[in-house]
Amino acid sequence: MSDKSCDCKNITLGNTGKPDCANIADVAAYLILDMAKDSSGAPKERDAADLLTFAGLEPLLNAASPLDRLYPLGKFENVEHNREDDVFWTANSGKQAFVREGFKNFSGMLINAPRELVGLLNANNCKNFGFHIIDDSNQLISKKGSTAAKCKPILIDNDTFRAKYVEATNDAPAMIMLSFQWKSTEKDQNIKVATGLDYTGEDLYGLLNADALYSAIAVDSVVATITTTDYGHAVEGLQLADFSLEEVSPTPGAIAISGVSETSAGVYTISFAAQTSGDVLRLSASKDRFDFSAMSDGTNDILIP
Numbered sequence: 001m002s003d004k005s006c007d008c009k010n011i012t013l014g015n016t017g018k019p020d021c022a023n024i025a026d027v028a029a030y031l032i033l034d035m036a037k038d039s040s041g042a043p044k045e046r047d048a049a050d051l052l053t054f055a056g057l058e059p060l061l062n063a064a065s066p067l068d069r070l071y072p073l074g075k076f077e078n079v080e081h082n083r084e085d086d087v088f089w090t091a092n093s094g095k096q097a098f099v100r101e102g103f104k105n106f107s108g109m110l111i112n113a114p115r116e117l118v119g120l121l122n123a124n125n126c127k128n129f130g131f132h133i134i135d136d137s138n139q140l141i142s143k144k145g146s147t148a149a150k151c152k153p154i155l156i157d158n159d160t161f162r163a164k165y166v167e168a169t170n171d172a173p174a175m176i177m178l179s180f181q182w183k184s185t186e187k188d189q190n191i192k193v194a195t196g197l198d199y200t201g202e203d204l205y206g207l208l209n210a211d212a213l214y215s216a217i218a219v220d221s222v223v224a225t226i227t228t229t230d231y232g233h234a235v236e237g238l239q240l241a242d243f244s245l246e247e248v249s250p251t252p253g254a255i256a257i258s259g260v261s262e263t264s265a266g267v268y269t270i271s272f273a274a275q276t277s278g279d280v281l282r283l284s285a286s287k288d289r290f291d292f293s294a295m296s297d298g299t300n301d302i303l304i305p
Contacts, residue, residue: 023193026135030201033071034153036128054199072204076108107179121163130155211294234266249280
C-alpha cells in the first residue's frame, strides 16, 4: 500500500525550521521491552517522567502485572538499525511511482548471555509489544504519546522477532543475536528523544522467575527450597517480611508467620501457628528483582499431614 499523506485541500508547505539544539538519537545500546497494552487492556502510554529517573522507573521493573512491567534486555553490541530502500513501481517508460516505505530492521548481539535467555525471549514472539531504547549517549528513545508528557513503546512486527544462540569460538565469545522489524505503522517522525536520565542502562535489571519445593511439612512448619526456575540458582537473603502465608482450603484466610530461618543457601524453614491435618496452605513471596508468581499459582500448595 502506498504511504502517502498528501492533503490536496491544504496548500501550506511543511515548515523546515530546526531548533539550535536538537536531540539526535545515537546508536541503540539497551532495549527495554514494553507490552503494547496494559493490564486494563488499554494501549500502553506512560508518563515520560517515570522513565527519566531511576526512582520512577524501578517500580515499573517490578510491577506486579506482567503487562504493566518493563523488561530490560541488556547491552547490545554490533547493532545494525537501518531502514531498507523504499519500494517504487517502474513503468515501461521508466517513470517510477512510490509504493511503500522500506521496512526498518534491528539486529544486535548480547555478549556472554546465557542459553536459557533464548527461550525466554522467543516466548514473546506471539505477543504484541514494542521497545523503549537507551542509546550510546544515554538518551531515552520512545514513541510520542498523546501529549509531550507521555510516551509509548515503539511497536515491532512480532512475526519477525527472533533470538538465536551463537556458540563461542576461538575468536569470539558466546552470544545471542536478536533481530526484528519495526511495525510499518511506526514512523520516524513520531519518535522522541529525551535527555536528562539520572541512571544508565547498566542500572537496569530484569526479573528472575523463582519457585519453591517443599519438604519436612509439619503442622506448624515447612521447609521451602527456593530457586530460580530458569537457571537453578538459590534465592538467598529473604526475610520474614518477604513472605506471606494463607490457608486456601477448607477455610481460606491469612496465617501469621512466626519465624523464617535460612538454614542454607535458598533453604528456608517457615514457622507458623499449628494447623489442622488436611489444611491446604499457600506460601507467597515478594522481593525486588524476582518474580515469585509460580509459588502462588496453586500448582504447588502445601498439604498439612
